[in-house]
Amino acid sequence: MASKSADAHDLSRPKAETRDRRFAIGVTSFNAPAAEPALHIVSTPIGNLGDITVRALETLAGCDLVACEDTRVTRVLMERYGLSTPLIAYHEHNATKTGPKLLAALDEGKAVAIVSDAGTPLISDPGYRLVGAAVEAGHKVIPTPGASAILAALVGAGLPSDTILFAGFLPPKKSARLARLEELKGVSATTVFYESPRRLSATLADMIEAHGPDHQVCVARELTKRFETFERGTLGEVAGRFAETPKGEIVIVLAPAQAREVDAADVEEMLREALFDMPVSAAAAHVAKRTGGDRKALYKQALAIRKASEGGETGNAGEED
Known part of the structure; x- marks a missing residue:
C-alpha cells in the first residue's frame, strides 16, 4: 500500500469518512481512528525504522495529511507500514507558500501531521514556524514523542545528563564558530551539537582551541543504524580518530565546563581586577x-579592598542592595 503526494487539491480530499486509515505492522493490518482535528507533531525514526511508536503509526494513519521535509524520504516509512495518507512537502524553501495551505486545512477542521526526515520535528528545522502560526490561529497542537538524535546521543555518551544545553549546528566559518564556542565555554551543562561529517574535524580542532585537549567529549555517529559508533574520550583523543571525513550523521556531546578551583589569593586578585572599572557591588557579583x-x-x-586603596574612604559604602 503506497502513499501518494498531495497537490493543491489533495488538501481538501479525500473525505474523512472514505479514506483508508489502515496501517500494518508485519503481516498484520490495523484500522486507525480518525485523528483529532489539530496539528500533530509526530516523531519518526532517526535511522532504524523499527523505532516508530504505535501511537505515531495511528496518528499518521488517522490524519488527513502529512507535511514532511522530503516526500521521498517519508514515503519509505509510509510504505514500510502500509500508510496511505497523502504527503505534502513542507521545508525551509517552500514554507512561505505551503504554510498557508496547511493552516487552511486546519481551518477546515482537518487533522494535519508534521514530520521531519528523521527524529523529532522542529529540532533544527523550520517546523516551529508552522506550530507558531497554528497556535496564533487558535488551533490545537498535539506532540507525539519518539526518537530523538539529541537524547540518543546524550544517554549513550556517558557524560552528565542532569543539565543539558542543545546548541544546534555551529557556524560553518571558523571565526564565527570559535566565537560561538567562546560564548558557550563557561556553560556548566553538557552541551549537544549537530555537525556535518565534512566539518567534524575542523569543529573538533576549534573545540580544542576553546576548551583545551583534555576536555571530555563524545562523538556519536550513525545513531540507531548498522554502523552506530560512540567515540568517547578527551577532545585531543577523539579528534585524532577523525583525521578523515567520516560517513553518516554526527552528534557531538561536550562535557560541562569544570568550575575553576580558586584560593583566597585568586579571589582577591579577581576582585582587584573587577574593581578597576566596576563599582563594589558589581565587582562582587562578577566574581561570585x-x-x-x-x-x-x-x-x-x-569594600575593604576599595577602602584600603582609597586610604580608608569610599563613596560606595551604601551601594549594596
Whole structure:
C-alpha cells in the first residue's frame, strides 16, 4: 500500500469518512481512528525504522495529511507500514507558500501531521514556524514523542545528563564558530551539537582551541543504524580518530565546563581586577558568578579592598542592595 503526494487539491480530499486509515505492522493490518482535528507533531525514526511508536503509526494513519521535509524520504516509512495518507512537502524553501495551505486545512477542521526526515520535528528545522502560526490561529497542537538524535546521543555518551544545553549546528566559518564556542565555554551543562561529517574535524580542532585537549567529549555517529559508533574520550583523543571525513550523521556531546578551583589569593586578585572599572557591588557579583562564592561575603571583601586603596574612604559604602 503506497502513499501518494498531495497537490493543491489533495488538501481538501479525500473525505474523512472514505479514506483508508489502515496501517500494518508485519503481516498484520490495523484500522486507525480518525485523528483529532489539530496539528500533530509526530516523531519518526532517526535511522532504524523499527523505532516508530504505535501511537505515531495511528496518528499518521488517522490524519488527513502529512507535511514532511522530503516526500521521498517519508514515503519509505509510509510504505514500510502500509500508510496511505497523502504527503505534502513542507521545508525551509517552500514554507512561505505551503504554510498557508496547511493552516487552511486546519481551518477546515482537518487533522494535519508534521514530520521531519528523521527524529523529532522542529529540532533544527523550520517546523516551529508552522506550530507558531497554528497556535496564533487558535488551533490545537498535539506532540507525539519518539526518537530523538539529541537524547540518543546524550544517554549513550556517558557524560552528565542532569543539565543539558542543545546548541544546534555551529557556524560553518571558523571565526564565527570559535566565537560561538567562546560564548558557550563557561556553560556548566553538557552541551549537544549537530555537525556535518565534512566539518567534524575542523569543529573538533576549534573545540580544542576553546576548551583545551583534555576536555571530555563524545562523538556519536550513525545513531540507531548498522554502523552506530560512540567515540568517547578527551577532545585531543577523539579528534585524532577523525583525521578523515567520516560517513553518516554526527552528534557531538561536550562535557560541562569544570568550575575553576580558586584560593583566597585568586579571589582577591579577581576582585582587584573587577574593581578597576566596576563599582563594589558589581565587582562582587562578577566574581561570585565566576567562582560560585557568596556574594555578600565578596561584597564585604571588595569594600575593604576599595577602602584600603582609597586610604580608608569610599563613596560606595551604601551601594549594596
